[in-house]
Amino acid sequence: MKHSFLKLLTAILLLAVGFSGLTSCKPKGTQSAAGGDAAKAYVAPGKYDEFYSFVSGGFSGQMSVYGLPSGRLFRVIPVFSVDPEKGWGYSEETKPMLNTSHGFVPWDDLHHISLSETKSEHDGRWVFGNANNTPRIARIDLKTFRTVEIIEIPNSAGNHSSPFITENSEYVVAGTRFSVPMGDNQDVPINTYKENFKGTVSFIGIDKTSGEMNVSFQIATPGINFDLARAGKGRSAGWFFFSCYNSEKANTLLEVNASQKDKDFIMAVNWKKAEEYAKAGKGVKKQVRYAHNKYNESTHSATSEIKNEVLVLDPKDCPDMVYFMPCPKSPHGCDTDPTGEYIVGSGKLAAVIPVFSFAKIEAAIAAKNFDGTYDGIPVLKYEAVLHGEVQKPGLGPLHTEFDGNGNAYTSFFVSSEIVKWNVKDLKVLDRVPTYYSIGHLSVPGGPTSKPHGKYVIAYNKITKDRYLPTGPELTQSAQIYDISGEKMKLILDFPTIGEPHYAEAIPASMIMKNSQKIYKLEDNKHPYAALGDDNAKVVRKGNEIHVYMTSIRSHFTPDNIEGVKLGDIVYFHVTNLEQDWDVPHGFAVKGIANAELLIMPGETQTLAWKPEKAGVYPMYCTDFCSALHQEMQGYIRVSPAGSNVPLTFSTGTNLPATTPAATGAPSTK
Ligand code: RUQ
Numbered sequence: 001m002k003h004s005f006l007k008l009l010t011a012i013l014l015l016a017v018g019f020s021g022l023t024s025c026k027p028k029g030t031q032s033a034a035g036g037d038a039a040k041a042y043v044a045p046g047k048y049d050e051f052y053s054f055v056s057g058g059f060s061g062q063m064s065v066y067g068l069p070s071g072r073l074f075r076v077i078p079v080f081s082v083d084p085e086k087g088w089g090y091s092e093e094t095k096p097m098l099n100t101s102h103g104f105v106p107w108d109d110l111h112h113i114s115l116s117e118t119k120s121e122h123d124g125r126w127v128f129g130n131a132n133n134t135p136r137i138a139r140i141d142l143k144t145f146r147t148v149e150i151i152e153i154p155n156s157a158g159n160h161s162s163p164f165i166t167e168n169s170e171y172v173v174a175g176t177r178f179s180v181p182m183g184d185n186q187d188v189p190i191n192t193y194k195e196n197f198k199g200t201v202s203f204i205g206i207d208k209t210s211g212e213m214n215v216s217f218q219i220a221t222p223g224i225n226f227d228l229a230r231a232g233k234g235r236s237a238g239w240f241f242f243s244c245y246n247s248e249k250a251n252t253l254l255e256v257n258a259s260q261k262d263k264d265f266i267m268a269v270n271w272k273k274a275e276e277y278a279k280a281g282k283g284v285k286k287q288v289r290y291a292h293n294k295y296n297e298s299t300h301s302a303t304s305e306i307k308n309e310v311l312v313l314d315p316k317d318c319p320d321m322v323y324f325m326p327c328p329k330s331p332h333g334c335d336t337d338p339t340g341e342y343i344v345g346s347g348k349l350a351a352v353i354p355v356f357s358f359a360k361i362e363a364a365i366a367a368k369n370f371d372g373t374y375d376g377i378p379v380l381k382y383e384a385v386l387h388g389e390v391q392k393p394g395l396g397p398l399h400t401e402f403d404g405n406g407n408a409y410t411s412f413f414v415s416s417e418i419v420k421w422n423v424k425d426l427k428v429l430d431r432v433p434t435y436y437s438i439g440h441l442s443v444p445g446g447p448t449s450k451p452h453g454k455y456v457i458a459y460n461k462i463t464k465d466r467y468l469p470t471g472p473e474l475t476q477s478a479q480i481y482d483i484s485g486e487k488m489k490l491i492l493d494f495p496t497i498g499e500p501h502y503a504e505a506i507p508a509s510m511i512m513k514n515s516q517k518i519y520k521l522e523d524n525k526h527p528y529a530a531l532g533d534d535n536a537k538v539v540r541k542g543n544e545i546h547v548y549m550t551s552i553r554s555h556f557t558p559d560n561i562e563g564v565k566l567g568d569i570v571y572f573h574v575t576n577l578e579q580d581w582d583v584p585h586g587f588a589v590k591g592i593a594n595a596e597l598l599i600m601p602g603e604t605q606t607l608a609w610k611p612e613k614a615g616v617y618p619m620y621c622t623d624f625c626s627a628l629h630q631e632m633q634g635y636i637r638v639s640p641a642g643s644n645v646p647l648t649f650s651t652g653t654n655l656p657a658t659t660p661a662a663t664g665a666p667s668t669k
């Protein structure tokens with residue numbers, strides 16, 4: 001439903017773009033893409049898009065997948081939020097994925113996307129996303145477009161500076177937005193912030209083959225707020241750069257109190273060195289609690305494990321590991337250019353864009369060209385590390401992406417525009433308005449060493465007059481600009497799911513060829529799978545009823561079940577026997593305090609149900625799977641607790657069977 005609604009909106013939008021007269025009621029300065037330019041975003045029916053774009057859902061906790069340049073929505077991937085459309089967080093198999101040290105957390109706020117990289121280029125294997133609120137990082141497998149792992153980040157609160165990735169996917173990072181009291185006694189007065197509150201940045205190791213994550217080490221930091229980050233690459237490989245604000249260490253009214261100083265910092269971390277210190281035993285193991293959840297592709301089930309220890313490195317014991325670079329004023333984005341030589345800081349309240357030079361950073365460190373220390377950590381001299389400043393770029397710079405031709409594209413929230421400038425000479429080359437209030441922006445391959453260029457996509461916070469009104473809240477939106485020429489040209493608007501923060505786009509060819517079509521039945525190791533109608537059965541274990549159910553066009557086996565009693569919990573373990581691409585079956589039972597299941601070909605998923613009233617309950621397939629989809633239904637009878645109705649089940653006969661071979665075979669009862 002949601003999807004077709006969006007498609008409809010997109011269609012309406014395309015029409016509106018075609019008739020520029022329709023936009024004449026817009027405020028002055030509102031731009032629409034005219035005929036020839038709009039055609040660049042057109043992908044004819046039946047044709048594929050050139051890029052996949054993975055877009056964060058912000059407060060929806062999900063990630064969505066669009067085609068570029070068409071802006072067509074392909075999929076919403078549930079990550080940190082339950083999703084009734086796919087039974088995510090409702091099926092017994094997926095519930096453990098949302099477990100945390102705080103218990104089951106059904107929602108979070110996903111801001112940033114990181115595609116895995118090899119040699120500083122996208123490799124199309126995984127995409128990572130962060131949970132801001134209850135700090136976590138998720139890994140999504142791009143063969144199945146499914147979340148396969150979630151790791152909680154201990155000693156963190158507001159995991160915003162995350163999950164940025166190193167150039168060979170050695171690590172994704174997690175910088176804490178809130179500094180918090182850490183250790184044994186966390187019950188301290190809030191106004192003891194300066195003494196008691198500390199920050200961390202965490203390095204989450206990624207296994208080269210399996211992709212499995214693991215908190216390798218954390219670095220203890222002063223009690224400031226980390227905002228964003230980027231790994232060094234090329235020249236600056238082995239380093240990581242984190243933007244920080246609130247160097248004032250304010251704990252109240254931050255809008256004023258964290259904007260006092262003229263400069264905050266970018267924190268430069270030599271992670272290669274940190275890795276060596278960790279190996280050399282320089283860290284201290286701290287007691288913590290965090291969840292590590294994994295989805296097993298052969299049992300189709302997730303497990304959640306609580307871990308208790310983390311290795312923390314203190315910069316005091318680890319010289320030459322961490323430096324601060326002054327950066328005007330409350331930096332947000334912190335981005336490294338394709339060569340890795342330039343690091344761009346975007347001070348939300350700054351009048352210029354400072355660009356730092358890695359060669360100069362190295363030289364300043366070697367010459368100990370410091371401007372004192374901050375909490376014991378050396379502060380490099382601003383002038384010593386500065387490549388230069390982009391003058392009069394715009395108001396409220398937030399984020400910067402790059403094309404392959406030495407140009408940078410910076411988003412400006414306050415002045416609602418994208419500004420193109422040259423990284424070497426820092427000259428502004430072009431600017432285009434966005435509608436309205438752009439946050440992040442994305443160039444395909446933009447954060448890698450080989451950007452594909454072609455487009456820059458603006459991800460906007462406000463749309464006001466761009467779309468048909470939908471009550472008090474309007475859709476957030478994206479806008480695509482063609483950047484193949486010297487001037488940027490708007491070619492398409494498209495609405496998004498939730499609030500888009502960051503997005504990354506990758507050539508379709510890198511993902512399509514690996515896309516999984518089915519789960520092979522012979523590989524199905526789910527303990528409750530029924531790998532054929534003949535294996536369908538219903539088994540009582542105390543007050544648990546396990547239904548080993550199969551679904552195939554167009555029936556369930558069994559589809560009549562009797563002998564359930566009040567007080568029982570019924571587990572429907574439904575195996576979809578199809579071995580054809582794109583033939584999921586759904587499953588739902590009337591009155592169930594849960595969602596539906598959506599079971600992929602060859603997969604087994606489980607819905608748990610505790611009936612509260614005696615009676616007969618219909619159950620049916622929720623996904624239109626064939627001409628006889630509407631016939632794909634059945635009944636389950638629930639009797640009072642003391643009843644002596646025997647446990648029976650069948651398909652294809654009015655007589656209930658008592659033996660496991662229930663398909664169609666007349667039974668003796
Ligand atoms: S942020 S709009 Cu949450 Cu990435 Cu900059």
Ligand code: CUA
Pocket residue numbers: 551553554584585586621622623624625626629630632
């Ligand atoms: Cu199966 Cu509809």
